[in-house]
Amino acid sequence: MHKAVKATPKKLKQTSRTTYLWEQGLPRLVKSNKRAALTPAVLLAVVTGCVVGAVLLAIFGNIPIAVLVGFFIALCLAGIIVFYSTPLLFNAVDRALRLEPGSEHEQPGLYNFLNYLCPSLGLPVPTAYIAKTSKMNICAIGRTPATGVLIVTTGLLEQLSMIELEAVLSHELMHIKRNDIFPATVLAFLKTFLHLTMLRVFPSSDREIMVDISAVSLTRYPPALRMALDNLQKGDGHTLLADCPRLYGPMSSLWIIPQLPKEQMVHDLNLRMQVLDEI
Numbered sequence: 001m002h003k004a005v006k007a008t009p010k011k012l013k014q015t016s017r018t019t020y021l022w023e024q025g026l027p028r029l030v031k032s033n034k035r036a037a038l039t040p041a042v043l044l045a046v047v048t049g050c051v052v053g054a055v056l057l058a059i060f061g062n063i064p065i066a067v068l069v070g071f072f073i074a075l076c077l078a079g080i081i082v083f084y085s086t087p088l089l090f091n092a093v094d095r096a097l098r099l100e101p102g103s104e105h106e107q108p109g110l111y112n113f114l115n116y117l118c119p120s121l122g123l124p125v126p127t128a129y130i131a132k133t134s135k136m137n138i139c140a141i142g143r144t145p146a147t148g149v150l151i152v153t154t155g156l157l158e159q160l161s162m163i164e165l166e167a168v169l170s171h172e173l174m175h176i177k178r179n180d181i182f183p184a185t186v187l188a189f190l191k192t193f194l195h196l197t198m199l200r201v202f203p204s205s206d207r208e209i210m211v212d213i214s215a216v217s218l219t220r221y222p223p224a225l226r227m228a229l230d231n232l233q234k235g236d237g238h239t240l241l242a243d244c245p246r247l248y249g250p251m252s253s254l255w256i257i258p259q260l261p262k263e264q265m266v267h268d269l270n271l272r273m274q275v276l277d278e279i
Contacts, residue, residue, distance in 0.1 A: 085189035
């Protein structure tokens, strides 16, 4: 059992890596994440609009029409990516996992924590959907903190202890609070529906480590998240979407347990647990 200590900046300065993530890397990488996720969407729209405009110009020889139509196409495509990436991605997950809306009656533990944690973060209680599977995993998607959605498996709700569940929910709510769910959702959408698999933000382990640090600053009990990750590592949550290759890779970084081969998943979780041990 790891000794519980208060997560403070002073304690985090024990290692250069944690100091970097806490004092400098956190805001810089979040901004970089947003730019890296949204820039491909905008560039894709612009390139598509330019191609359409060039084709129209070659056919009709009318520059104003070519420019206007190309701009309109680019604007429509950018709007679809920004505003419809969340519902389209959610529908794809829904078809794969057959999600059911959560309720306070059926998942009292889940909603007790959400009703307790969300006000402290200034968040509305997000809509929760339940995937009935013994595999333990959870993710958050959405465009804004006000429209964030949680996807939780029954395995996670049933197999984690109360303090571990609180820690995991704090982690996901921090994703929503920081609004890094939006660029991550856009990126997953581009990979899933447009097959732009070469896109990436920054290493998912760094992203998760930063959110882990933020989450334990809320719960004030780092060992709970450390124990939760250890239990999740021993399970098979990394295969949750294995039967759906279309989503398995593209949605990897959205889940607390990445949809990755076992060896890579274990490596990422070990790194996160090492950082939690330093707090």
